[in-house]
Amino acid sequence: MGRIKKKGTAGQAKNFITRTQAVRKLQISLPDFRKLCIWKGIYPREPRSKKKASKSSSASTTFYYTKDIQYLLHEPLLQKFREQKALEKKISKALGRGDAHDASRLERNASRPEKTGRTKYTLDHVIRERYPTFIDALRDLDDCLSMLFLFANLPSTDTVPAKMIARCERLCLEFEHYLIMSNSLRKSFLSIKGIYYQATIQGQDILWLVPYRFNQRVTGDVDFRIMGTFVEFYQTLLGFVNFRLYTSVGLVYPPKFDKNRDDQGAELGAFSLEGNGVGAIEQPKPITNGENSKPDPKLQAEIDKLMAQLNQPEKEAEQELPTSQTLVDGDEEQPTDTIDKFEPAAPGGDILLQPSYSATDPSTLFSNFTFFLSRETPRQPLEFILKAFGCKRIGWDAVLGDGAYTHNELDPSITHQVVDRPPIQIDPEAVEQVEDNQTAQKLSPGSRVPGRIYIQPQWIWDSVNDEELKRPDLYGPGAQLPPHLSPFVKKVRGQYDPSAPLNEQEREDEELEADSDMEEDISGEDDMAVQEPKFLTAMEVDATAEGMDIAGSEDDESEDADVVDNEDDDFGGFSDVEDEDEDEAADSALQRQRELEAELTGVALEEKVANPKADAKKKAAKRAKEEDEELERAKMMMSRKKRKILEKMVYSNKKKDGEAEALRAKRRKIEKSGKGAPRA
């Protein structure tokens, strides 16, 4: 016989350690432990049996792997924490003695990251440990970027030092510069939370969220110390990632940063990239000079007149735009070597993975255009996304900051103008006035410069996501925009797809059902009110009122039969073909009985109108019932555990289907009412 095993020496009892035990083992404070866990990527685990893992009687909530904590014991940062703690003690001691000089001398040694944004330690080794390869780091970049972009947009407070914000902003802009240089931005999405971007770097999809440029609402329940710890780590990580990315495309890191331009709001423009040994990479210079920065005044006058005409009766600015589009279309190169898109012609087939359909290389999508951003548009995301998709020349209103290709709205090289304001009714007098002030650089509101396309910002996003230029007439100023769809949703069969036509994704008889439902909704009350001597089929009896006595002039026998029939349906058991046959037989018998009665009374029997809809409904109901019975029967024979699993799965599937169906129903309603926006 082997030795009796002692309890608590092996297995779960040994593999798990509670948080309190871990903190005591490491001999650090809880905040320091938290920091270590965040940096080293150590997270709690869920033991299979909490009771076995915990040694105390009270229920511990957090468990860590003992091995993880042991691994923390050798962490050099731990020593740094201890040194810092000792220094803090010295300072407080000096202050207690009233030795201000000594305290200040010691204070100088202490790192105050919350003030300076800098620490005595570096997290380089941690990054190397957590991400042994560069790909690993890229894989984990989602949270990093989301967090840093958020902090780049935060106001500085005492918990969030300005230094930290500045550094975040720099790192983010540097990363954006890389994306622009390497054209690796793939998709972007304007959501209610912010703007989602997706980039693909070395085969890794990185998705991050950038808030809109508003003052962020900070509530009291947010602990910025925790966020700060994350940011500290992410800053280091993104620094190394940026270095690696820059060097991989032959650029010098860090790029030169012009503080003056940054102060003037240049943002992306404050950086000047340098190639390795090549020197600064040239930024596009304005092609046009100052003198021909104004369009032909005559043409302008004509356009203005046209605009006034168009705006007055009905806002049909779109009518004008296709003409200008043709202008652009002329110099747009037609893609020839495109891969054909395989669109499913009928539902039911499997969806094959297609090679990515890139009619236009992302680097050339906007490369031939010159954009001008009106002052109401968000400059930063537009600038970034346009540049990332190949646009070299972006001008904007001087209000939006420095770094523009041009600040002159009338620059004739501008091909697209991004506007986001509603069209303004212009009365002709005002137009006249504008003509008088032709010399002014600013255009009057609502007037348009000839030879350029006016679009809303969504045009850019939709074009980027579909990798093709969208029809600009749908995105004209003031137009009701087509819905902006998320490019991240993977199409799953059976789920609702708003871009596909409705009839493609409906179930076979869904519309039928919905129609009848609606009809019932409408006519249901009428049926109740009018006491027509209507001949009810057995099924209808079943559907409307169970066991209800049928009011009518039938004699007892037929009533009896009816009751029997009715009860027949009430069994609700497993019906089968025979059952159905009986139903039908009963039906026909009933019919004959009625005919006989009619003969007797001498009243012409109204022909039973064969209602195809009702038939279909009946059949569907029958089938559903049958299936239901079958399922119920099978479920009876399952073990309880399996049945629970099945029920859960059925529940979740049903929920999903229900959601999709609800969406389809809504859309059907909208389409019927004809109120929907055009779909791209």
Added chain:
Amino acid sequence: MAPSAIDRKRKSVPAEHNEASESDVESEAEFGDGLLEGILSQSESEDSDEESDAEEDSDEEELDLDALEALDSDEIPSEDGGSEAEEPIGSLVKSNGTKNAVVALREKPLPDEDEDKPNYTITTDANGGERYVYEEIDPVYDSDDSDAPITTNTIGDIPLSFYDSYPHIGYDINGKKIMRPAKGEALDALLDSIDIPKGWTGLTDPATGKPLNLSQDELEILRRIQTNEMPEDGYDPYPATVEYFTGIEEIMPLSAAPEPKRRFLPSKHEAKRVMKIVRAIRQGRIMPYRPPEERQEEEEETHYDIWQDEVPRPDHIMNIPAPKIAPPGYDLSYNPPPEYLPTKAEKQAWETADPEDREKEYLPTSYGSLRKVPGYEKFINERFERSLDLYLAPRVRKNRLNIDPASLLPKLPRPEELKPFPTVCSTLFRGHEGRVRSLAIDPSGIWLASGGDDGTVRVWELLTGRQIWSAKIGDDEGVNVVRWRPGRDAVILSAAAGEDVYLLVPPIVDPEMDAASRELLDKGFGHATNATQALTANGARKEPVAKWTRPGSRLEDEGVLIKITLRTTVKVISWHRRGDFFSTVSPTAQKSAVAIHTLSKHLTQIPFRRLPGIAQTVQFHPSRPLFFVATQRTIRSYDLQKQELVKIIQPGARWISSFDIHPGGDNLIVGSYDRRLLWHDLDLSTRPYKTMRFHQKAIRAVKYHKGGFPLFADASDDGSLQIFHGKVVSDMMENAQIVPVKVLKGHKVKSNLGVLDIDWHPREPWCVSAGADGTCRLWC
């Protein structure tokens, strides 16, 4: 009395009275308190009686006291300290007698009334003698006389009464007699004649004996004292400090030395130090102002390729990477398709719901234009939650079953393949008033017998539903059970109503069969009369368990031939396959719950004297001589030949309602009031092989099909019957296959009772059911 004088006396005593002390040693005991008291009382009384006139007496007394004092100290001659310890008593004694007088004299001008009262009481002591008990002495401040006032009279601290007999009252510092001032009536008369002098107080200065006059200044002092001021006139308690060294410049300086030159020259030392700093500043060693940021500025961050020599390292097997945030869906768009927008009701539901209960933390909104999109106010919160999740949330791998749920369903044979089984109600048997308690199809399969709460037994034609015959056997009790006798040789129906079991031959068959049946029943009467009655120990005839009698002519005419009267209500009848034995169960009976009757001998036996629990139902094994008895919890099988317990089957149900044995004999179904239907394989285990719980209410009856179809059915209080396909395979290795095939609904539930009994047709796959709604139904 002055203490100094006493001391002096004490010191002198040992020398003077040495002999006396020696002689008095014997009478030590007699000396002491008694004598002392006597002395004290004497002096006291004299004091109080005649203070002023008995001058000499008091003098003598004084002497006596002195002597006594000496004697006192002599008592313990060796101990000086001891005598000293006794001193307080002595002094107290003295103060009792004499000092009071002094105090009185000094403080009170007229102490007489006070002195008149004796300060002691006389009681009898233990020996019967007088005992003086003195009042407690109040040790007031004045009792201490250590600080004597400085007086001009030099007599010391002795009572002035000592001088009462003299014209003088003492001596002044020069030894001259201070004469007693005039007083008395003569003086009063004189005073009356004289004007009251200025400052007259009416008091006598005890030191001088002269009337005490107060001057104006003294009055002023008194007033100051009374008002808590300093008594001295013009006294300043807080005088301005007079500085020792004043700031007042002296006209003549103390030193005549001239001012040194260094006071007019700049300090060289200081210049040196300044120059040192200046030089340091010039050299840049000291910065006049150094901004703190500059220090950090110099620490430029270093950039290098951390992944220069990267080596792929497989993830640790237990590492679970953090899940990525789900990408945004269509409904998160700032301009979503209109079908994603919530309706008014949905919106309201979302707003009223608790933030934790919401399915989505946002409400899809269409802003129409990008410029109208506001900031997302929960942005920071969501990011914070995400960071919390990253480091605080335990990560667990969860295997999501991504399979078609249909694949989990067991593959059951289709009901069509399992046909035939009853599916519809083909015949309805109406006629019973009240519940139909029991029914049975006769072995030929033509008739259906039923018995109900109305006390009738009815026989119906099975296929048509026509009632052929009926007999009322229970007068006020319902018929609890009807059963046909198995076998085709006779048509005998047994029915139980109350305590009586009836054997009937319904007049529905051809006369030969009828006659055969009647003969079979009557045959036993001979046996019964021949049989010797069991006698009890005292010879009295033992009360038989059951009485086999004729039921009376009325019933006999109807076809009811035999009435067996038992002790309690019979609930169950179960026939042996050969038709000679049948067993009845009357659950309320204590000992005779289960009875086995022999038809051919009209004999009733009680096989069990005692049963564990209330007997519910019994069954004979279809082929072997086994007898199954179901109590509330268990089913026991007994071997009738060997008369022993074979097996205890434990279905695990709380209350067994009924059970049936498969015609093969190896399987058993049990129905229970706790809604369970249990299949037992007797070869496998005593525990159920399958438990089925498909009824909402209690199961009343279960039955196997006995005619070759692998079917069984149960009847429940929820008004439904469930038909199962239960195939028993002859192969031992294979388990029985049980498939539910049909739920038959039709009986109405009345007062919580649905279907009460069920029976199968002996050959066809039909079954009949008895409902609480007063109908029987044939299902085929």
